[in-house]
C-alpha cells in the first residue's frame with residue numbers, strides 16, 4: 315500500500331510545521347534513522363510521525379489570594395496500536411506541546427521495546443509547582459484531570475508520575491477521575507500510594523531499571539561497577555534511586571548536579587546522607603561533605619559512567635566532546651541530541667538510550683495496573699524479580715540487534731519497537 319498523505323499534498327500536519335527543532339524534531343530524526351531497517355513495515359512509518367490525538371486544555375484555578383490563574387495543560391496520545399496510551403504527567407514551567415508530543419512518542423517506543431501492552435501518551439502542565447501552595451497544587455491537579463478526563467481511563471490512557479509529580483498527585487488524579495465517573499477507578503493512574511492500589515517497588519522501579527540495564531551493559535564492555543566512578547545529573551526519583559543502587563554495588567558517586575547546583579567528592583559522596591539532605595532541603599546545594607563545582611564543569615568530571623536523570627537536551631554538540639565517561643545511562647527522557655549521539659559514537663562512548671534504560675518505571679506501572687484489575691497484590695520480591703527479568707530480556711534483544719545491524723543501541727531499540735508498533739498497525743488495518 316502506498317502512502318498518499320492527504321488530498322492537498324501536505325506532508326506534515328500544520329501544528330508541526332513551525333516547531334520542528336525542539337524535542338519533537340529530535341524524535342522525528344530518530345525515526346528517520348530506523349526507517350531503512352524496517353523492511354516492508356516502512357510503508358506504515360508515517361504513523362509514527364503523527365500523534366494520534368492531542369488535547370490542549372485551559373486549567374483555571376482560584377489562588378489562595380482570591381485571584382484566578384490560568385495554566386496551559388496538555389495530554390497527547392501518540393499511538394494506541396498496541397494498547398491504551400500510557401505515560402507520565404509533568405508539571406514544569408517550561409513544558410511545551412512539542413516536548414509533550416516527543417515524550418508521548420518516546421513512551422510508544424519504550425512500551426514496545428519492553429513489550430508491555432501499551433501505546434504511548436504523555437501529559438503536562440506549564441506551571442512551576444514550587445510556586446503553588448498545597449491547596450493550589452491540589453486544585454490545579456484536579457482541574458487538569460477533569461479537563462483531560464474525556465480521553466483518559468483504565469482502558470484508554472493511564473497517566474503516571476513524571477518530573478514534579480508524585481504519589482500524592484496521582485491520588486488526587488485518581489480521586490477526581492473516580493468522582494466524575496461515580497465509582498472508584500484505581501486503574502486510571504499508576505504510581506499511586508500503596509493504600510490506594512499502588513504497587514510495591516513502583517517508586518524505585520525506574521532507578522532499579524537504570525541500574526539493571528547499566529550493570530548488564532557494563533559486563534559487555536568489561537567495566538567493573540565495583541569501584542567505578544559515576545556522575546549523576548538530577549537527584550530525584552530516578553537519579554537518587556539509581557545513585558543509591560550503584561553505590562550499594564560498590565560504585566563511587568563522585569558528582570551530582572540538580573536544579574540547585576553541582577557537588578563533587580573524589581572519593582565518593584555519602585549517598586544516604588545526600589538523599590536525606592535533599593529530602594530536607596529540596597536540593598543537593600549546601601550538602602556539607604562535598605566541594606561545590608560550577609554547573610558547566612559537571613561535564614568535565616572524571617568518571618566511568620554518566621547518568622543524566624533530569625531533563626531533555628542536556629548532552630549536546632557543545633558538551634559531548636568533553637564527557638569522559640565510557641558509558642552514559644539515560645535515566646531522563648531525551649537528554650541527548652542526535653548531534654551529540656554522533657559525537658559520542660565517534661568517541662566510542664556507549665549510550666544506553668532512555669527508551670530502554672528508563673523503562674523500569676513503566677514496567678512496574680504495568681504490574682500495578684494488572685494488580686489493580688485483579689485486586690490481587692504481589693510481593694516486592696516478585697515485582698523486582700519480574701522487573702529485572704523483563705529489563706534483562708529486553709536489553710539482550712536490543713544488544714543483539716545493535717550488533718547485527720552495527721547500529722547504536724538507540725537505533726536498535728527503535729528498530730525493535732517500531733517493528734512491533736507497525737506490525738500491530740498492519741494487523742489491525744485501517745478503520746474504516
Ligand code: NAD
Pocket residue numbers: 475476477478479520547548549550551552553571572573574623624625626645646647672673675676
Ligand atoms: P524528579 O522531579 O523526581 O527529579 C528531577 C530532578 O532533576 C531533580 O533532582 C531536579 O533538581 C533536577 N533538575 C531539574 N532541573 C534541572 C536542571 N536544569 N539541571 C540539573 N538538574 C535539574 O523527576 P524524575 O521522576 O526523577 O524524572 C527525571 C527524568 O527521568 C525525567 O526526564 C523523566 O521524564 C524521566 N523519567 C522518570 C520516570 C519516573 O518513573 N519517575 C520514568 C522514566 C523516565
